[in-house]
Amino acid sequence: MTTITVTVNGKSYTRDVEPRTLLVHFLRENLSLTGTHVGCDTSQCGACVVHMDGVSVKSCTTLAVQADGASVTTIEGLANGTELHALQEGFWEKHGLQCGYCTPGMIMSAADLLKNNPNPTDDEIRHGLEGNLCRCTGYENIVRAVRYAAEKMNTVNAD
Amino acid sequence: MTTETMFGRALKRREDPRLITGRGQYVDDIQIPGVQRIFFLRSPYAHAMITSIDTSAAEAHPGVMKVYTGKDLPAVPVPCGVNLPDSNQKTPPYFMIATDRVRHTGEIVAAVVASDIGTARDAAEKIVVEYDPLPVVVDAEKSVMDGAPQLYDGIDNNITFDWKLGGGDIDAAFAGAEVVIKQRLVNQRLIPNAMEPRAVAGRYDSATGDLTLWDTDQNPHIIRLLICMLTGIAENKLRVIAPDVGGGFGSKIFLYAEQLLVTTITKDLATPVKWVETRSENFQATTHGRDHVSYVEMAFMKSGKLCGLKVKTYANMGAFMTAFAPLVPTFLYGTLLSGVYDLPALRVETIGVLTNTMAVDAYRGAGRPEASYLLERVMDIAADELNIDPAEIRRMNFIKGEFPHMAVTGMNYDSGDYEGNLDKALAQFGYADWRAKQAEAKAKGRYLGIGLSCYIEACGIAPSKMVGMMGGGVGLWESGTIRVHPTGKVTAYTGAHSHGQGHETTFAQLISDTLGVPYDNVEIVHGDTNQVQFGMGTYGSRSLAVGGTALLKSAQKLVEKGKKIAAHLLEANAADIEYKDGSFSVKGSPDRSKAFGEVVLMAYLAHNYPADLEPGFEEQTFFDPTNFTFPEGTYMAIVEVDPETGTVTPLNFYCMDDCGNVLNPLIAEGQVHGGVAQGIGQALYENAVYDENGQLISGSMMDYAVPKITQLPSYTTEFAPVPSPSNPMGVKGIGEAGTIGSTAAIANAVMDALSSMNIRHIDLPLTSQNVWNAIQAAK
Ligand code: FES
Ligand code: FES
Numbered sequence: 001m002t003t004i005t006v007t008v009n010g011k012s013y014t015r016d017v018e019p020r021t022l023l024v025h026f027l028r029e030n031l032s033l034t035g036t037h038v039g040c041d042t043s044q045c046g047a048c049v050v051h052m053d054g055v056s057v058k059s060c061t062t063l064a065v066q067a068d069g070a071s072v073t074t075i076e077g078l079a080n081g082t083e084l085h086a087l088q089e090g091f092w093e094k095h096g097l098q099c100g101y102c103t104p105g106m107i108m109s110a111a112d113l114l115k116n117n118p119n120p121t122d123d124e125i126r127h128g129l130e131g132n133l134c135r136c137t138g139y140e141n142i143v144r145a146v147r148y149a150a151e152k153m154n155t156v157n158a159d
Numbered sequence: 160m161t162t163e164t165m166f167g168r169a170l171k172r173r174e175d176p177r178l179i180t181g182r183g184q185y186v187d188d189i190q191i192p193g194v195q196r197i198f199f200l201r202s203p204y205a206h207a208m209i210t211s212i213d214t215s216a217a218e219a220h221p222g223v224m225k226v227y228t229g230k231d232l233p234a235v236p237v238p239c240g241v242n243l244p245d246s247n248q249k250t251p252p253y254f255m256i257a258t259d260r261v262r263h264t265g266e267i268v269a270a271v272v273a274s275d276i277g278t279a280r281d282a283a284e285k286i287v288v289e290y291d292p293l294p295v296v297v298d299a300e301k302s303v304m305d306g307a308p309q310l311y312d313g314i315d316n317n318i319t320f321d322w323k324l325g326g327g328d329i330d331a332a333f334a335g336a337e338v339v340i341k342q343r344l345v346n347q348r349l350i351p352n353a354m355e356p357r358a359v360a361g362r363y364d365s366a367t368g369d370l371t372l373w374d375t376d377q378n379p380h381i382i383r384l385l386i387c388m389l390t391g392i393a394e395n396k397l398r399v400i401a402p403d404v405g406g407g408f409g410s411k412i413f414l415y416a417e418q419l420l421v422t423t424i425t426k427d428l429a430t431p432v433k434w435v436e437t438r439s440e441n442f443q444a445t446t447h448g449r450d451h452v453s454y455v456e457m458a459f460m461k462s463g464k465l466c467g468l469k470v471k472t473y474a475n476m477g478a479f480m481t482a483f484a485p486l487v488p489t490f491l492y493g494t495l496l497s498g499v500y501d502l503p504a505l506r507v508e509t510i511g512v513l514t515n516t517m518a519v520d521a522y523r524g525a526g527r528p529e530a531s532y533l534l535e536r537v538m539d540i541a542a543d544e545l546n547i548d549p550a551e552i553r554r555m556n557f558i559k560g561e562f563p564h565m566a567v568t569g570m571n572y573d574s575g576d577y578e579g580n581l582d583k584a585l586a587q588f589g590y591a592d593w594r595a596k597q598a599e600a601k602a603k604g605r606y607l608g609i610g611l612s613c614y615i616e617a618c619g620i621a622p623s624k625m626v627g628m629m630g631g632g633v634g635l636w637e638s639g640t641i642r643v644h645p646t647g648k649v650t651a652y653t654g655a656h657s658h659g660q661g662h663e664t665t666f667a668q669l670i671s672d673t674l675g676v677p678y679d680n681v682e683i684v685h686g687d688t689n690q691v692q693f694g695m696g697t698y699g700s701r702s703l704a705v706g707g708t709a710l711l712k713s714a715q716k717l718v719e720k721g722k723k724i725a726a727h728l729l730e731a732n733a734a735d736i737e738y739k740d741g742s743f744s745v746k747g748s749p750d751r752s753k754a755f756g757e758v759v760l761m762a763y764l765a766h767n768y769p770a771d772l773e774p775g776f777e778e779q780t781f782f783d784p785t786n787f788t789f790p791e792g793t794y795m796a797i798v799e800v801d802p803e804t805g806t807v808t809p810l811n812f813y814c815m816d817d818c819g820n821v822l823n824p825l826i827a828e829g830q831v832h833g834g835v836a837q838g839i840g841q842a843l844y845e846n847a848v849y850d851e852n853g854q855l856i857s858g859s860m861m862d863y864a865v866p867k868i869t870q871l872p873s874y875t876t877e878f879a880p881v882p883s884p885s886n887p888m889g890v891k892g893i894g895e896a897g898t899i900g901s902t903a904a905i906a907n908a909v910m911d912a913l914s915s916m917n918i919r920h921i922d923l924p925l926t927s928q929n930v931w932n933a934i935q936a937a938k
Contacts, residue, residue, distance in 0.1 A: 018277065020277065028187075028188075032190060033181070034181070034184075034185075034187070034188035035180070035181015035182065035183070036181070037185070037354075037355070037405075038187075039354045039355070039356070039438065040438035040859075040860050041437045041438050041439055041859075042438065042439075042859045042860055042861050044859070044860035044861060045354065045438075045860060047354060074181065075179075075180065075181035076180065076181040076182075078180075079180055084179070084180075088179040088180065091175070091179050092171055092172070092175045092176070092179055093171060095171065095172065095825045095826065095828075095829045097175060097178055097179065098406070098659035098660070098661070098829060098833060099353070099354065099355065099403075099404065099405045099406040099658055099659030100174070100175070100178030100179070100183050100403065100405070100659070101183075101185065101353075101354040101355040101405030101406060102354045102405075103178055103179055104179075104181050107179065122873070126868045126869050127869060129868045130867055130868060130869050132868070133354065133860070133865050133867065134354065134868075135352055135353055135354045135406050135408070135833075135837075135865065136354070136406055136659050136829075136833045137829060137832055137833050137836075138832035138833045138834075138835055138836030138837075138871060138874065138897075139832075139836065139868040139871055140832045140873055140874050141829060141832065142868065143868075143873075
C-alpha cells in the first residue's frame with residue numbers, strides 16, 4: 001500500500017492505495033465519485049477522462065499514485081455550484097447525450113479542447129474529440145453542443 | 160389554467176441534469192455495503208472438452224470467499240424464448256456454466272468471489288483447467304457441410320432450424336422474367352458495443368428471502384420472469400432493477416449466464432456480490448449481430464419492373480441461442496424482404512447454423528437491416544445492369560394506392576407514401592444537383608458517389624397473437640399505469656425501459672396533454688419490477704407505439720372517471736361534461752365547472768361521490784396492438800472514394816423519415832442520428848472476425864472499429880409523417896430506422912462512385928483495404 005494525497009474537485013483526500021490502483025478506480029471506489037466511467041480496457045473510449053492539473057487524462061490509463069500531489073477535476077466538479085458549465089448546458093440544450101454513459105468523459109475532453117481553442121471549427125471539434133467514443137448520438141449533436149458552449153463562453157468573456 | 164400542447168414539442172430532456180453532472184446511477188455506481196466482486200474465468204478455447212479443473216490454489220488465495228465450477232452449481236439453462244413453427248428447430252442446450260465441454264471462447268468455466276476485483280482476478284489465474292481441444296468451425300457455410308465439426312449431439316450438420324416463407328407464384332414469376340440478377344451477399348457480423356458494458360449486482364436477504372438484482376437490461380420484468388422460471392425463486396421474492404443503463408441496442412434484452420450466476424451466488428453466500436463486464440468480456444460474451452451469407456436471385460423485366468425474389472440465407476447463430484435469436488433472421492427478416500415494392504412473388508429460406516462463436520441475436524434493427532441492405536443493394540445492381548437511374552427503378556416498383564396494403568410476405572402495411580417520400584427526398588436533398596456535382600468532380604478525377612436506399616421496417620412490436628404464431632414465448636403488449644395523487648401530482652409507471660431513449664421526457668409530454676396537467680407535474684417510473692406492474696421492455700421501436708399508447712389509454716380512462724365525478728358534483732349528466740385545459744365543465748355552460756384538482760381530491764375524499772364509482776384516481780392499461788407499424792423513408796448518402804488508397808469518405812448523409820407523428824422532434828432526430836451512425840459503421844468500418852481456431856481477432860476497440868467522431872459525416876434529417884392507423888397517436892417508431900436504411904445507402908454510394916471501374920459489388924465493410932483490393936482486381 002502507498003499513501004497518496006490528491007485534491008479532487010477542490011477537496012483534499014489522503015488514502016492508502018495499492019500501487020496498481022488506477023486513478024479511475026481510486027475516484028470511483030475509494031472516493032465514491034462514480035460520475036467518471038469505464039468503457040473499455042484498452043484506453044480507447046474516453047469515458048474515463050478527467051482533468052489532472054488542468055490537462056485532460058484518461059483516468060483508466062493513469063495510476064492513482066501518479067496523481068499524488070495533483071489536483072484532479074471530475075465531471076462532479078465541473079459545475080460552479082448549481083450553475084452548469086457552458087458545456088453541460090450545451091449538451092443539455094443540443095441533445096448531445098442519450099444514454100449518458102460517454103457524456104462525462106466527452107464533456108471533460110471538450111472542456112480541454114475549448115481551453116486550448118476557444119473558437120474551434122466543426123472539424124477542430126471533431127478532431128479534438130477523436131479519443132472519445134459515443135455509440136448513441138452519432139456525434140452530430142455533440143458537435144452542436146460544443147459549438148453552443150464555445151459561443152456561450154465567448155459571449156460571456158466578451159461581456 | 161391552460162396547458163400548452165406538448166405533442167410535437169422539441170423539449171430538452173429531463174433525464175439530462177443528472178447525467179451531465181455525473182450523478183447518473185448505472186449499475187456499477189450503486190453503493191452496496193459489503194459487496195463482494197465476481198470474476199468469471201472464461202474458456203480460451205472455442206471448442207474443447209474440459210478434462211479437469213483444479214481450484215485449490217485459488218480457494219487458498221487471501222481474500223477469496225469462494226470459487227465455483229460447474230459441478231458446484233445446478234445445471235441452469237440459458238433460455239431461448241422462441242420455437243419457430245414448421246422449421247424443425249432444434250434448440251441447443253446451453254447452461255450458465257460449462258461442465259464438461261466448451262463451445263465458444265468466453266464461455267464461463269469458473270467463478271471466483273473475492274473482496275475486490277483485483278484479488279478475484281489474481282486468484283482466477285491460479286485455477287488450473289485442462290482442456291482437450293476439439294475441431295472448430297466458425298463459418299456458417301462450412302458448418303453445414305458433411306464432415307464439419309459437430310457442436311451438439313442430435314443437431315445434424317449444426318442446423319438449428321430451416322425456415323421458409325413464400326408468397327405469390329415464384330416459378331411463374333421467374334419464368335416470365337427477362338433478366339435475373341444473381342448475387343451472393345455477406346452481411347458481416349457486428350458487435351453492439353453499448354458504451355456501458357453489462358453489469359449485475361445481487362443482494363439476498365436471508366431473513367426475508369428477498370433478492371434484489373441490479374441489472375443492465377432493457378426489460379427487467381422479462382429478466383425476472385425467466386430467472387424465476389429457471390431457478391425456482393418466487394416472482395414476489397425477486398426484484399429486478401434496471402437503473403440508468405448505458406445503451407443496449409438489443410444486446411441487453413437477453414437473459415445471460417451472468418445474471419443467473421449472480422443470482423445463484425448471492426443467494427448461496429447470503430452476501431451481496433457484483434460482476435462488472437470488462438470491454439474484452441463484452442466483445443467475447445455479449446451477443447453479436449447480423450452474420451448472414453445470402454444467395455439472391457431477383458427477377459425483372461427489361462423495363463425495370465420487378466417480377467420476383469428468391470433468397471437463401473445462411474444465418475450464423477453462434478454456439479447457442481439466446482432469447483429472441485431464431486426470430487431475428489426469420490420473421491424479422493424474411494417478412495420485410497419485399498420492402499416498399501410491389502413484389503409479385505417471393506421465396507425465402509433461412510438456415511440457422513451453429514458455429515463455435517458467440518451467440519448472435521438482435522442488434523439494432525434485428526433482421527430488418529439485413530433485409531433492407533439485401534433488397535436495396537440488389538435494386539442498385541439491377542439499376543446498373545438495366546441502365547436505369549436508381550431513383551427511377553425504385554419509383555417504378557413502389558407500392559402505390561390504398562392502405563393498408565397486404566404485401567406478398569403477409570405483412571399488412573398500415574400506411575405510407577413511398578413515392579411521395581422519395582420525391583421529397585430527391586427535391587429537398589438536391590439529387591439532381593448532386594448528379595451534376597458528381598460529373599464535375601469526375602472531370603477533375605474525383606470519384607463522388609450518390610447512394611439511395613428506400614427502407615421499410617416493422618415496428619411497434621408486436622401483436623401478441625402474431626408473436627405466438629411466430630413461435631415466440633411471450634406476448635408483446637405493454638402496460639401503463641397512471642396514479643394521480645390527492646394533490647393532483649402524477650406518477651406514471653411504464654413497462655417500457657429507457658436506456659437513452661428519453662421516456663422520462665416524452666411520456667410526460669404525452670400524459671400532460673391527455674390528462675391536462677402541467678408537464679412538470681408528471682413523473683415517469685420505469686425499470687423496477689417492485690414499482691412497475693409488469694412490462695415487456697424496450698426494443699423493436701415499440702416504446703411509444705405500444706408503451707405510450709398504454710399510458711395514453713390510462714389517461715383517457717382517468718378523464719372519463721373525472722367526468723363522472725364532475726357530473727356528480729355539478730348535478731349534470733356525465734355525457735354532458737367536457738374536459739379541457741384542466742377543467743371539467745358542463746357543455747354550453749362553461750361557468751359550471753370543476754377544476755382537475757377538485758375532482759381528484761374528491762376521488763380520494765369520496766364524501767360527495769357517485770354511489771357506483773370506486774374512490775381513488777388511478778388507472779391501468781395493458782395495450783396489445785392489432786398490427787405492427789411500418790416506418791419508411793428515403794436515405795441518400797454522398798461519399799468520395801480515393802481511387803489510389805480505396806479510402807471512402809462519407810461526405811453527407813440525408814434522411815427523409817416517415818415515423819408517423821413525431822412527439823418530440825429533438826429526441827426523434829437524435830434517434831435517427833445514432834441509428835445512421837451504426838448503419839454507416841456497418842457499411843464502412845465494423846467487422847467481427849473469428850480466425851479458424853475460433854479466436855476473436857476483433858476482440859477490442861483497437862481491432863473492432865466502433866466509428867469515431869472523425870469518421871462520420873454530418874446528417875440532415877427531415878420528417879415526412881404519414882400517421883399510422885395502428886395506434887391512436889399515429890406514431891410508428893424511430894429507434895431503428897437509421898440503422899435499417901443507412902447501410903445500403905452508403906454501399907450504393909460507394910459502388911456508384913466506382914461505377915466507371917467495372918466493379919459491380921464489394922462486400923461489407925467497405926474499408927480502404929477491401930475497396931482497394933476490388934479496384935486492383937478490376938484493373
Ligand atoms: S475507460 Fe476507455 S479510455 Fe479509459
Ligand atoms: S450517449 Fe450513449 S454512448 Fe454517448
